Amino acid sequence: MPLKVKVDLGLCIADGVCYALCPQVFEAGPDGKSQIVKEYRGGEVNEGVVPDDLADCVEQSRTACPVGAILVEKA
Numbered sequence: 001m002p003l004k005v006k007v008d009l010g011l012c013i014a015d016g017v018c019y020a021l022c023p024q025v026f027e028a029g030p031d032g033k034s035q036i037v038k039e040y041r042g043g044e045v046n047e048g049v050v051p052d053d054l055a056d057c058v059e060q061s062r063t064a065c066p067v068g069a070i071l072v073e074k075a
C-alpha cells in the first residue's frame with residue numbers, strides 16, 4: 001500500500017539526516033530543509049505519495065529524524 005509522506009517544515013531543522021538515509025524519497029530544499037523528490041511529490045514540495053517498496057527507507061528516516069518532522073500514513 002502506498003504511503004503518504006509529509007515533512008513538517010515548521011519542525012525541520014535542516015540537519016540532512018533523512019535525505020542522507022533515504023535519498024530515493026527526500027532531498028534538500030533551497031534552505032536545506034527536507035522536501036519530497038519530484039518523482040513522488042504531491043501538490044506541495046513537502047508532501048507526496050511513495051510506493052510501498054520504499055516503506056523501509058521512509059521508516060528509517062522517520063525514526064531517525066531528531067525532531068519528529070516526518071509524518072507517514074497509509075495512502
Ligand code: SF4
Binds near residue numbers: 013018065066069
Ligand atoms: S531528518 Fe528531520 S530535521 Fe533532518 S532534514 Fe529530515 S525532516 Fe528535517
